[in-house]
Amino acid sequence: MSEAESAIRPLVAGNWKMNGLAAALGEAAAVRDALPGLGTGAPSVMICPPATLLAALAAAAKGSNLEVGGQDCHAAASGAHTGDIAAEMLKDAGAAAVIVGHSERRADHGELDRVVRAKATAAHRAGLTAIICIGETKGQRLTGLTLDVVDRQLKASLPDSVSCTNTVVAYEPIWAIGTGLTPEPRDVAEVHAAIRKSLEARFGEAGRRIRILYGGSVKPSNAKELLSLPNVNGALVGGASLKAADFLAIIRAYA
């Protein structure tokens, strides 16, 4: 591990997606209550609930080590955008971060890299950390395009306002999300090394310190192997973040 990397505190972030009614806050409370017992090597821990639960979860997490994030934001600070949420509103509701460019947003809502970049800029404007997602399709992996695709997304989705504290990059191979499939560890390491190189080339010292998360079917049984790879500075976890016991088992991969 390089000196710069060992200075990075890992982040394990849970993306609840469109899951969770008020009763699910009990799972988040169980995560919150377990964090003080994790010891000094513990990562930062965040839950990104659906927008309907964000303020309640932020209130429940106040004064604890549990951070709260949104799952998406609009690029504008306010205005006539029915159903959308501004980064400033997430901040106001208690969020510290927001996921932008998740592949489900890119697929379901046609979000292109330039839209993702505008959303990340909005997150920075509002004082939120932008968790910017990138990743290849199965077809792109099979045809050897992974590194090209990821580099193109990285360059086009990250705004110039990136710093090592206001941005996290999440590498999420689309074919690994929610499928139970994961890339070979050497393939994850290869992509993360390429992302690190590109971040360093563009952002210099900050690029050495930006957290690069792996996401895609992380679960208790594979967390230790994936999270110990070079340039993997944590995980973005979907399905396995919905149950406190599973999410905590992933977090404890750092124990």
Ligand code: PEP
């Ligand atoms: C995600 O949605 O960001 C994700 C990684 O999902 P899962 O862990 O369920 O594959």
